[in-house]
Amino acid sequence: MALFPARYRPRIGVGALLLIGIGFLLAALVAILTIGGAILLDRQQAHDQRVNAVLAEGVRAELRAGYAELERFLEAREPRYRRAHEKARQTIEERGIEETDLEALAKRLSEELGDPVHVYIVTPELRISRTTFEPDEGLDFTMEGMEDAHGMLKTALAEDQVLIGPPTLELVSREFRFYTYGPLGDDGYALELGLSPAFIDEVFRGMEERLDQRALYEGELFFLVNGQWLISLGLDPALQELNKAKAFAEVPTQQDQKLERFQRAVGQRGLYRPETTDQPRSYYAWLNRIELDDDGHHLDILARLEMQHPGSEDVRKIWIAVLVGTGGLVVLATALFHQMARRLLVTPLRQTAQAAAARQTVPIHGPVRWIHELRLLAWQINRGLARSRREIHALDQQAQHDRLTGLLNRSGLDQQIATQVAQHQETGKPLAMLLIDLDHFKRVNDEHGHAVGDKILRHLADQLRAGVREADIVGRWGGEEFVILLPATGLDGAQQSADKLRRALADHPVLRQHGLTASFGVSVLASEDSDRDLFERADCALYAAKHQGRNRVSIVSPS
Numbered sequence: 001m002a003l004f005p006a007r008y009r010p011r012i013g014v015g016a017l018l019l020i021g022i023g024f025l026l027a028a029l030v031a032i033l034t035i036g037g038a039i040l041l042d043r044q045q046a047h048d049q050r051v052n053a054v055l056a057e058g059v060r061a062e063l064r065a066g067y068a069e070l071e072r073f074l075e076a077r078e079p080r081y082r083r084a085h086e087k088a089r090q091t092i093e094e095r096g097i098e099e100t101d102l103e104a105l106a107k108r109l110s111e112e113l114g115d116p117v118h119v120y121i122v123t124p125e126l127r128i129s130r131t132t133f134e135p136d137e138g139l140d141f142t143m144e145g146m147e148d149a150h151g152m153l154k155t156a157l158a159e160d161q162v163l164i165g166p167p168t169l170e171l172v173s174r175e176f177r178f179y180t181y182g183p184l185g186d187d188g189y190a191l192e193l194g195l196s197p198a199f200i201d202e203v204f205r206g207m208e209e210r211l212d213q214r215a216l217y218e219g220e221l222f223f224l225v226n227g228q229w230l231i232s233l234g235l236d237p238a239l240q241e242l243n244k245a246k247a248f249a250e251v252p253t254q255q256d257q258k259l260e261r262f263q264r265a266v267g268q269r270g271l272y273r274p275e276t277t278d279q280p281r282s283y284y285a286w287l288n289r290i291e292l293d294d295d296g297h298h299l300d301i302l303a304r305l306e307m308q309h310p311g312s313e314d315v316r317k318i319w320i321a322v323l324v325g326t327g328g329l330v331v332l333a334t335a336l337f338h339q340m341a342r343r344l345l346v347t348p349l350r351q352t353a354q355a356a357a358a359r360q361t362v363p364i365h366g367p368v369r370w371i372h373e374l375r376l377l378a379w380q381i382n383r384g385l386a387r388s389r390r391e392i393h394a395l396d397q398q399a400q401h402d403r404l405t406g407l408l409n410r411s412g413l414d415q416q417i418a419t420q421v422a423q424h425q426e427t428g429k430p431l432a433m434l435l436i437d438l439d440h441f442k443r444v445n446d447e448h449g450h451a452v453g454d455k456i457l458r459h460l461a462d463q464l465r466a467g468v469r470e471a472d473i474v475g476r477w478g479g480e481e482f483v484i485l486l487p488a489t490g491l492d493g494a495q496q497s498a499d500k501l502r503r504a505l506a507d508h509p510v511l512r513q514h515g516l517t518a519s520f521g522v523s524v525l526a527s528e529d530s531d532r533d534l535f536e537r538a539d540c541a542l543y544a545a546k547h548q549g550r551n552r553v554s555i556v557s558p559s
């Protein structure tokens with residue numbers, strides 16, 4: 001059998017409702033995270049592009065500034081430098097550059113200038129070597145690390161990769177170095193090791209593959225030889241004296257912490273922002289790596305950038321917005337769920353419980369109509385209520401009726417008498433009572449047994465019921481004694497009715513077969529009477545009828 005009648009067929013269940021709600025929430029979360037993620041990605045890409053742009057322009061500007069600074073520095077030196085430079089240039093031009101041997105060149109310069117010439121060489125291992133060429137002395141390459149540098153320099157010169165140009169004397173090798181010539185205080189002249197334009201070109205060739213936009217830039221360019229800090233390209237104010245070589249040598253130990261950051265940037269080969277930096281807008285970008293020789297010597301080029309609006313700030317703001325959005329959505333969804341649960345479940349359940357407690361029918365409308373479980377609950381409660389009403393009614397009927405005759409029993413009669421008395425008091429209409437008792441019924445029981453007695457009682461009841469009006473109330477008071485209430489009937493009418501019944505009983509075939517008759521006591525309700533008064537007077541009348549010989553009607557009217 002189906003659980004529900006067709007008209008109660010379920011529409012939507014609580015489970016489905018929850019699933020729909022959770023599905024909606026998840027979909028919203030996925031949407032928010034997807035959109036947020038897309039925006040984040042977009043911003044991140046925009047940020048990377050901005051960084052690349054500032055790198056491209058910034059690095060170029062850095063290089064230009066470095067050279068300009070160097071030139072200004074050299075040009076601003078004392079006239080002695082200019083004179084020395086000019087003299088050196090003329091010397092080399094006059095004699096040509098057949099001698100590509102640095103030692104020979106330095107020696108010749110020394111002799112021409114009449115002053116000592118110092119050669120500073122920075123090796124890839126960052127060892128600074130100084131060799132002094134006195135006008136009349138030979139070369140001394142006995143210092144530590146000189147052999148390597150000497151070899152490289154010799155090669156560069158041997159390959160005729162030497163360039164002379166103003167304002168400094170530059171001996172340029174395509175490999176990685178240029179040399180500047182300048183006065184060294186009162187000690188003579190110096191050849192300094194630097195970087196060639198060809199080398200810078202090589203740097204850019206690598207970089208330009210990665211950088212294609214231009215933007216404002218503020219920062220520095222750095223070189224890292226074999227993973228160790230070398231120097232920024234622009235002239236450091238601290239290095240503006242001619243003892244630069246000494247400063248170069250001291251840099252690694254002074255910049256230990258900085259070096260660590262660069263090394264991390266090199267390790268990442270990309271944009272790097274130190275987590276613990278005291279400059280939150282500083283970035284370090286790895287640009288390129290140049291292999292210096294076959295022995296693994298290499299040079300990394302790095303840039304430090306100052307970003308006006310660090311991308312990470314932007315990204316962080318978006319993340320916060322996404323998180324706040326998600327949190328807000330969760331709060332909103334919770335409030336929505338709460339409202340839904342209250343409207344669709346809690347309130348209908350509470351109303352259902354109240355209706356059930358008051359034994360009232362649960363109305364099936366609104367959420368109760370639409371939600372499967374509520375509908376089932378309401379329907380079952382209503383069905384149970386209807387059943388219990390029927391049962392209560394049946395029990396009530398049972399409690400107020402006589403099982404043998406089906407007439408009202410004493411309890412039922414009491415209730416009817418009270419009702420009729422109340423109506424009488426209300427309407428003023430008369431009320432009569434007949435009290436009927438079989439005569440010598442004991443004899444029948446004794447002679448024929450109780451079963452026959454019962455049968456006679458049932459016949460008597462039928463006869464009484466059949467002999468009165470529809471509105472009259474017939475009941476069994478107990479034993480063989482019966483009561484008939486006659487609403488809207490006065491004493492005369494009651495007497496007539498009693499006479500008629502008495503005759504009918506006397507003529508009843510079954511009663512007559514056993515020689516049975518009945519005595520009647522009749523009375524009417526007086527206005528000041530209670531229920532009890534009416535019955536007692538009827539009982540008195542019955543007693544009188546019995547006493548006067550039975551099979552008669554006796555009347556006791558209110559005094």
Ligand SMILES: Nc1nc2c(ncn2[C@@H]2O[C@H](COP(=O)(O)OP(=O)(O)OP(=O)(O)O)[C@@H](O)[C@H]2O)c(=O)[nH]1
Pocket residue numbers: 404437438439440441442443445449450451452453454457478479480546550
């Ligand atoms: N068969 C049967 N007998 C009943 C029932 N209730 C009462 N009686 C009998 O009714 C008889 C009443 O006897 P009594 O009170 O002496 O009255 P009576 O014999 O009718 O004599 P009077 O009333 O004086 O004429 C008793 O024998 C009861 O057992 C019943 O439900 N069924």
